[in-house]
Amino acid sequence: MMRNADLIDEFCTTLWLEEGLAKATLQAYRSDLQQLGDWLQAQFDETLLAASTEHIRNHVHNLLELKPASLNRKTSSYKRFYLWLNTSKKREDNPCQQLQSAKRGLRIPKTLNEQQMLDLLAAPDVSHAAGQRDKAMLEFMYASGLRVSELVNMPLRAVDLNAGAVKVLGKGNKERLVPMGEPARLAIQLYLNQARGELLKGKTSDFLFVTHFGKPMTRQGFWKNIKRLALVAGINTPISPHVLRHAFATHLINHGADLRVVQLLLGHADIGTTQIYTHVAKEHLHTLLKQSHPRSKSR
Known part of the structure; x- marks a missing residue:
């Protein structure tokens, strides 16, 4: 079974090659997935590849103190990663398919008249x-x-x-x-x-x-x-x-x-x-x- 670090590297490399994402965006994906991987290892002795829907929901529940924008960025990282695992045939299911985004109010941008x-x-x-x-x-x-x-x-x-x-x-x-x-x-x-x-x-x-x-x-x-x-x-x-x-x-x-x-x-x-x-x-x-x-x- 592939190590978390190897999977994350392959995922970020794929995004860079196919979409040319900015370095900062790729680093955000990497950080979010490393955090999830460390939590899975500490809590369940599981890898990213073997995580279940329940595992990921438990992790997201522990992040509810974050602002909705920050929480949504992390869940977006998880969704994209597990969709990639599914479409690249590295796993047969997608444990994030039903993962919901946090609701957030309309944020009106600051501007000048x-x-x-x-x-x-x-x-x-x-x-x-x-x-x-x-x-x-x-x-x-x-x-x-x-x-x-x-x-x-x-x-x-x-x-x-x-x-x-x-x-x-x-x-x-x-x-x-x-x-x-x-x-x-x-x-x-x-x-x-x-x-x-x-x-x-x-x-x-x-x-x-x-x-x-x-x-x-x-x-x-x-x-x-x-x-x-x-x-x-x-x-x-x-x-x-x-x-x-x-x-x-x-x-x-x-x-x-x-x-x-x-x-x-x-x-x-x-x-x-x-x-x-x-x-x-x-x-x-x-x-x-x-x-x-x-x-x-x-x-």
Whole structure:
């Protein structure tokens, strides 16, 4: 009988070869399955391959103190692993076939309103190189809805300023073409013409956005810059790079964009992930109704 470690390795290798999943995603699968394997060994002296439905249900019951999102991620790992065991003929049944996901409430994403977003875009001091870079990054992210990892890892060659578009390599190595508006195009043009060379100081880089050390901008570095610029803009609500992605999607929906179009721009594999923004738009419409409809105002 195969050892747990060998099974997990083969499973993760299969996912990587067939779907090109990100390193972090594969590591999450590995961690969840190792935890399940260790528990099975300690509680029942069983392996992952021999686990029964009852074994796995007992394990999930012991995890009920976790938040629903964390619990669902683990059960999703177990379901996928045992489906793979079944389809690859390593076992005849699937002990996770009836495993239920935890119910969780609707989580409305944090975002910025349009005025806050305009204030943030105006916050960088474009009289120096770092400010021009920060302005270009903010405009680019708001214009395209990129994930922060896609933004900081953006190759210089992926941007076509003449076409006003960028090739984005997203999750699972899926490529999509994303247009950008004129403010973002102009901000990136200014950054490329003036700031980027000054920041590189004679060094070379394949990445679009660089620091004054001549190295690629990091997620953490961009996050710090956003927090600093939010204070300059007078924005006191919690902010992160992902809030800009939420603002991009929310403002598009508020102005009538088709949900399928927003899904393609964001690079969501499942439109269900994109539908959360319709709930944000409904909140926006309710607010407008209360402010504008004569029957909504107190007399």
